[in-house]
Amino acid sequence: xxxxxxxxxxxxxxxxxxxxxxxxxxxxxxxxxxxxxxxxxxxxxxxxxxxxxxxxxxxxxxxxxxxxxxxxxxxxxxxxxxxxxxxxxxxxxxxxxxxxxxxxxxxxxxxxxxxxxxxxxxxxxxxxxxxxxxxxxxxxxxxxxxxxxxxxxxxxxxxxxxxxxxxxxxxxxxxxxxxxxxxxxxxxxxxxxxxxxxxxxxxxxxxxxxxxxxxxxxxxxxxxxxxxxxxxxxxxxxxxxxxxxxxxxxxxxxxxxxxxxxxxxxxxxxxxxxxxxxxxxxxxxxxxxxxxxxxxxxxxxxxxxxxxxxxxxxxxxxxxxxxxxxxxxxxxxxxxxxxxxxxxxxxxxxxxxxxxxxxxxxxxxxxxxxxxxxxxxxxxxxxxxxxxxxxxxxxxxxxxxxxxxxxxxxxxxxxxxxxxxxxxxxxxxxxxxxxxxxxxxxxxxxxxxxxxxxxxxxxxxxxxxxxxxxxxxxxxxxxxxxxxxxxxxxxxxxxxxxxxxxxxxxxxxxxxxxxxxxxxxxxxxxxxxxxxxxxxxxxxxxxxxxxxxxxxxxxxxxxxxxxxxxxxxxxxxxxxxxxxxxxxxxxxxxxxxxxxxxxxxxxxxxxxxxxxxxxxxxxxxxxxxxxxxxxxxxxxxxxxxxxxxxxxxxxxxxxxxxxxxxxxxxxxxxxxxxxxxxxxxxxxxxxxxxxxxxxxxxxxxxxxxxxxxxxxxxxxxxxxxxxxxxxxxxxxxxxxxxxxxxxxxxx
Amino acid sequence: xxxxxxxxxxxxxxxxxxxxxxxxxxxxxxxxxxxxxxxxxxxxxxxxxxxxxxxxxxxxxxxxxxxxxxxxxxxxxxxxxxxxxxxxxxxxxxxxxxxxxxxxxxxxxxxxxxxxxxxxxxxxxxxxxxxxxxxxxxxxxxxxxxxxxxxxxxxxxxxxxxxxxxxxxxxxxxxxxxxxxxxxxxxxxxxxxxxxxxxxxxxxxxxxxxxxxxxxxxxxxxxxxxxxxx
Numbered sequence: 001x002x003x004x005x006x007x008x009x010x011x012x013x014x015x016x017x018x019x020x021x022x023x024x025x026x027x028x029x030x031x032x033x034x035x036x037x038x039x040x041x042x043x044x045x046x047x048x049x050x051x052x053x054x055x056x057x058x059x060x061x062x063x064x065x066x067x068x069x070x071x072x073x074x075x076x077x078x079x080x081x082x083x084x085x086x087x088x089x090x091x092x093x094x095x096x097x098x099x100x101x102x103x104x105x106x107x108x109x110x111x112x113x114x115x116x117x118x119x120x121x122x123x124x125x126x127x128x129x130x131x132x133x134x135x136x137x138x139x140x141x142x143x144x145x146x147x148x149x150x151x152x153x154x155x156x157x158x159x160x161x162x163x164x165x166x167x168x169x170x171x172x173x174x175x176x177x178x179x180x181x182x183x184x185x186x187x188x189x190x191x192x193x194x195x196x197x198x199x200x201x202x203x204x205x206x207x208x209x210x211x212x213x214x215x216x217x218x219x220x221x222x223x224x225x226x227x228x229x230x231x232x233x234x235x236x237x238x239x240x241x242x243x244x245x246x247x248x249x250x251x252x253x254x255x256x257x258x259x260x261x262x263x264x265x266x267x268x269x270x271x272x273x274x275x276x277x278x279x280x281x282x283x284x285x286x287x288x289x290x291x292x293x294x295x296x297x298x299x300x301x302x303x304x305x306x307x308x309x310x311x312x313x314x315x316x317x318x319x320x321x322x323x324x325x326x327x328x329x330x331x332x333x334x335x336x337x338x339x340x341x342x343x344x345x346x347x348x349x350x351x352x353x354x355x356x357x358x359x360x361x362x363x364x365x366x367x368x369x370x371x372x373x374x375x376x377x378x379x380x381x382x383x384x385x386x387x388x389x390x391x392x393x394x395x396x397x398x399x400x401x402x403x404x405x406x407x408x409x410x411x412x413x414x415x416x417x418x419x420x421x422x423x424x425x426x427x428x429x430x431x432x433x434x435x436x437x438x439x440x441x442x443x444x445x446x447x448x449x450x451x452x453x454x455x456x457x458x459x460x461x462x463x464x465x466x467x468x469x470x471x472x473x474x475x476x477x478x479x480x481x482x483x484x485x486x487x488x489x490x491x492x493x494x495x496x497x498x499x500x501x502x503x504x505x506x507x508x509x510x511x512x513x514x515x516x517x518x519x520x521x522x523x524x525x526x527x528x529x530x531x532x533x534x535x536x537x538x539x540x541x542x543x544x545x546x547x548x549x550x551x552x553x554x555x556x557x558x559x560x561x562x563x564x565x566x567x568x569x570x571x572x573x574x575x576x577x578x579x580x581x582x583x584x585x586x587x588x589x590x591x592x593x594x595x596x597x598x599x600x601x602x603x604x605x606x607x608x609x610x611x612x613x614x615x616x617x618x619x620x621x622x623x624x625x626x627x628x629x630x631x632x633x634x635x636x637x638x639x640x641x642x643x644x645x646x647x648x649x650x651x652x653x654x655x656x657x658x659x660x661x662x663x664x665x666x667x668x669x670x671x672x673x674x675x676x677x678x679x680x681x682x683x684x685x686x687x688x689x690x691x692x693x694x695x696x697x698x699x700x701x702x703x704x705x706x707x708x709x710x711x712x713x714x715x716x717x718x719x720x721x722x723x724x725x726x727x728x729x730x731x732x733x734x735x736x737x738x739x740x741x742x743x744x745x746x747x
Numbered sequence: 748x749x750x751x752x753x754x755x756x757x758x759x760x761x762x763x764x765x766x767x768x769x770x771x772x773x774x775x776x777x778x779x780x781x782x783x784x785x786x787x788x789x790x791x792x793x794x795x796x797x798x799x800x801x802x803x804x805x806x807x808x809x810x811x812x813x814x815x816x817x818x819x820x821x822x823x824x825x826x827x828x829x830x831x832x833x834x835x836x837x838x839x840x841x842x843x844x845x846x847x848x849x850x851x852x853x854x855x856x857x858x859x860x861x862x863x864x865x866x867x868x869x870x871x872x873x874x875x876x877x878x879x880x881x882x883x884x885x886x887x888x889x890x891x892x893x894x895x896x897x898x899x900x901x902x903x904x905x906x907x908x909x910x911x912x913x914x915x916x917x918x919x920x921x922x923x924x925x926x927x928x929x930x931x932x933x934x935x936x937x938x939x940x941x942x943x944x945x946x947x948x949x950x951x952x953x954x955x956x957x958x959x960x961x962x963x964x965x966x967x968x969x970x971x972x973x974x975x976x977x
Contacts, residue, residue: 698953698954699952699954718957718960721954721956721957721960722957725928725930725931725956725957728928728930729884729885729928729929729930735930735933735934735954741953741954743954
């Protein structure tokens with residue numbers, strides 16, 4: 001121990017003597033031969049003492065000697081390998097390399113002191129290396145021993161590479177042809193091209209790329225071009241796709257095992273270009289058939305195959321869209337011809353099936369690809385918006401959808417659970433989002449909602465509110481404000497009516513009066529031009545009292561009575577008592593018979609006189625009463641009397657008059673009203689935009705208008721143009737004198 | 748004013764005949780007809796329109812004293828021009844506008860090309876107001892077509908080839924319009940200048956008034972139809 005302490009002190013050392021003693025151990029270490037522990041320690045100390053020798057340390061000479069020793073060693077290896085025939089070269093190189101690599105790392109440890117005290121002190125800083133353009137080299141003694149060893153092997157390998165690399169590539173090609181090779185040996189050989197320059201961060205992959213990767217890419221292209229041609233000629237397309245997928249997968253695994261990870265994608269791209277991109281037109285051709293026959297496996301394969309190509313899916317998406325469109329057209333072809341209620345059902349069911357089916361495609365076949373999802377949406381919205389009602393110009397979808405929702409929200413004999421209803425309504429919103437003419441839907445929905453509310457046939461107010469809030473979240477507050485107003489009105493009326501009844505004493509009127517007070521403008525109702533018949537006295541009195549009550553309560557509000565929309569619940573006393581819900585006019589008709597002796601008949605003319613309505617209207621009211629048997633007509637049809645034998649199983653009856661046959665006219669009115677609304681909306685949008693921008697180019701204005709209107713409907717450019725022109729005429733806007741397409745706002 | 752009107756145009760007592768009773772006096776319809784007769788011009792001659800334009804007349808078939816004086820000044824006529832003098836000046840003016848196409852004579856005071864273009868544009872725009880019935884915003888279609896037919900006679904680069912088709916199309920009622928807005932009127936000149944004789948320079952995406960869009964569409968359809976028939 002004391003001796004060891006003593007030797008730690010710097011003292012004079014004879015360099016040559018010491019080196020000669022060293023070099024034998026160094027040689028053994030480099031060749032990975034066994035070295036006794038004492039020898040190792042001894043050598044380590046010798047190196048130490050050389051490095052700290054007095055008066056001058058021998059670091060410099062030691063480094064130079066190690067350098068030339070390694071060079072001689074590598075030179076010898078090269079000479080030996082030069083003698084080895086090609087067949088054995090890979091194996092021989094691999095052996096030498098492994099030994100050298102391991103030996104070098106041992107040597108590195110042996111010369112630790114030199115590394116730390118000589119090399120590391122000379123090394124430039126990281127910053128200088130990165131940005132200062134400085135490099136490390138053997139000459140400057142700035143490579144540590146392991147790095148030095150690698151650098152020297154690198155110089156040797158440069159000379160060997162022209163022989164070695166073709167052998168490497170030949171092995172890879174053999175493997176591609178299905179011959180099994182020694183993968184781990186090959187991989188280690190390939191890795192040596194990276195390892196030898198690994199110490200130099202700046203060019204660590206350059207040698208590998210130049211010597212191996214570039215050659216391999218060229219070889220890959222050539223190999224798979226030939227392979228692709230051969231395969232394509234021999235196999236049907238769908239089989240070709242399968243095989244290529246397999247080829248690519250296998251080759252990917254192979255490359256993963258053999259190459260540096262950075263090359264794997266490059267090789268794959270090269271292979272894909274030859275195997276897929278070159279055949280893309282043919283593949284897309286085949287895709288037409290796959291899509292038509294709905295061969296999902298083939299489609300999934302093709303999707304996977306073309307996935308990584310830029311725009312590789314474009315054609316497939318187009319075909320997918322077209323297929324959905326034609327499937328949609330087929331599915332909905334019959335919708336136009338059935339009667340409205342069934343048509344609505346068919347329409348929604350058809351669309352739901354379409355969506356389910358193709359959504360499954362997107363999920364399964366197309367791997368939930370976002371672009372395919374968008375294609376599905378695009379195609380479905382095309383299907384929805386191009387559905388025309390038997391050649392009529394207006395698209396029928398909004399109305400059908402509104403009708404379907406109406407059917408859902410009505411009380412029905414079929415028991416529907418709340419969750420089921422909720423789900424169906426959500427589906428409707430899904431379809432609603434595809435509808436372009438949202439304003440048309442709005443009108444129809446409003447009309448149907450008003451019927452449901454006034455006749456009190458809603459499934460439940462929760463369901464109604466739920467639907468309104470769904471529409472609100474889809475389209476915004478403004479879209480549903482009228483619906484909400486309507487809903488609100490009905491609720492308010494409820495409390496008002498009971499309030500009114502309380503104020504006047506429940507029995508004072510002899511009847512119970514329920515008045516809907518509806519906000520004008522929010523409801524699709526209009527006071528009819530033909531005056532309504534005089535109300536029978538109990539009703540008349542109620543109406544007058546309510547009018548007084550209401551105008552007292554709300555100063556300055558005006559009530560317009562729409563009796564035609566009213567209904568009456570009447571008690572009919574036959575052999576037993578029935579309660580019947582009838583229209584207001586019908587109630588008046590029935591009251592005419594009230595005080596007559598049982599056998600008396602009334603003529604149509606009498607009735608028309610008493611009620612004061614036209615003949616057509618009279619018939620409309622009478623028909624259901626006669627049909628259900630409450631009234632009976634004589635043979636001529638001119639004389640009516642009460643059917644004393646009336647009998648029905650149910651004690652509650654609904655005998656409302658059939659809706660007026662103005663459907664056709666009504667449709668036209670709705671259509672023209674929508675056009676008017678759109679014009680106003682467009683003009684308002686234009687003025688809003690121009691007020692903000694002051695000056696705008698025509699096309700940008702059109703674009704901005706489109707952005708604002710698309711949530712409601714999709715206007716034609718021509719319509720926007722007309723609106724701009726009418727605004728110019730009204731002098732809200734001016735066309736710029738100098739520039740034809742510039743428009744400015746006259747603020 | 749009656750006597751003054753006499754002096755303005757001694758060959759014509761139009762001032763008196765027009766509205767002698769109520770000041771301010773002006774030359775009425777009869778007076779204008781008389782004036783035209785004296786000038787040897789049809790009332791629907793382009794030169795009469797030119798005179799009205801130079802007078803900045805506000806209404807058809809009527810001149811106020813101030814208007815007529817302004818017109819005479821513009822034509823560099825004396826305070827009391829003669830019918831012959833006025834006629835000669837109008838001829839010269841038309842020649843200046845059209846480069847002598849109409850009369851075959853070159854006028855002494857040729858205007859700069861740019862100036863006549865500006866002048867014609869002014870004439871064109873003024874014509875809309877001239878034809879407009881008071882209180883209206885749009886020009887009635889028959890009036891518009893008549894004015895279009897007339898005003899282009901004074902166009903420096905000649906009557907545009909498209910004009911005939913335009914007028915025929917408008918008169919056929921296919922356009923479905925009853926009146927022409929100022930914007931459309933003004934833009935039509937730009938349209939004629941830009942798209943020239945054929946419609947190849949026309950771009951549907953530009954901001955042309957929709958009436959012009961419709962016309963071009965109809966014309967293209969007709970052209971295609973002709974091609975098919977051949």
